[in-house]
Amino acid sequence: MPKGLVYMVKNPAFPHLFKIGKTTKKEVEERGLNSSNVPEDFETLKAVEVDDSDSVEKTLHNDFAQYRHETITGRRTEFFYIGCLDHAMRTLEGTKGGIDITPEVISFVQDEAEKADENEVYVDPSVTDWISWEDIRLMRDDNDKFKTEPNSKHGWIKAVNWQRMSIVKQAKKNGKWNDKKISKQWLIDSGWMDKLMNIQWID
DSSP states (O other), X not given: OOOEEEEEEEOTTSTTEEEEEEXXXXXXXXXXXXXXXXXXXXXXXXXEEESOHHHHHHHHHHHTGGGEEEOTTOOEEEEEEGGGHHHHHHHHHTOTTOEEOHHHHHHHHHHHHHHHTGGGOOOOTXXXXXXXXXXXXXXXXXXXXTTTSTTHHHHHHHHHHHHHHHHXXXXXXXXXXXXXXXXXXXXXXXXXXXXXXXXXXXX
C-alpha cells in the first residue's frame, strides 16, 4: 500500500477538464505538479495524503468513469469533465484517514514559481519596508479569527491563494518584490493591503 498524495488539478489550456492523479510529497518537492507536455501551469485544486494512493486514485477513476475523457483514438486519460469536480473533491476529502494538505502544496508550488525568475526581477533600490507573507498574515491575525482558529495558517493560505499570484506579478513589474518579500507601502498604495486585511476566511 503506497502512501502518497492523490490530487486534483486543472489547466487553463483545457478549462473543461481536470485531472485526478497520484504522486508523493518528494515528487512534488522535486517537480511540482506540472508537466512539460502542456503549455500552461496547472492550478492545484485539492491534495490529500492517503495511506494507499493507488487504491484511492483507482476508486475515484472508477466512481467518475462516466465523466472520464477519452482521446479520439479511445485512449482513456486521467482527465475528467469539470461537471463532476465538486462531487469528486468531496469524495476525496472524505477518504478515511486522509489528510488534506492542499494549502501546503499550493504554498510550495507558489514559492517555487516566485523563486524561478528571482534573478531576472528588477528591484527598486529605494524600497526599505520589505515584509513577507507571514508578516502580512500576522498583521491580519490582530483583527479576527485568523488568530484564534486552530488551522488559522492553512485558512490564511487558502484565502490568499486567490490573490497571491496577481499581487506578486504586479509587484515584480513595479520593482516592489525582492527575495520573497514585498513592499509594505506599495501594498498600501496599490489597494492590495486593504483587500488582504479584509479577505474572507476560507475553512
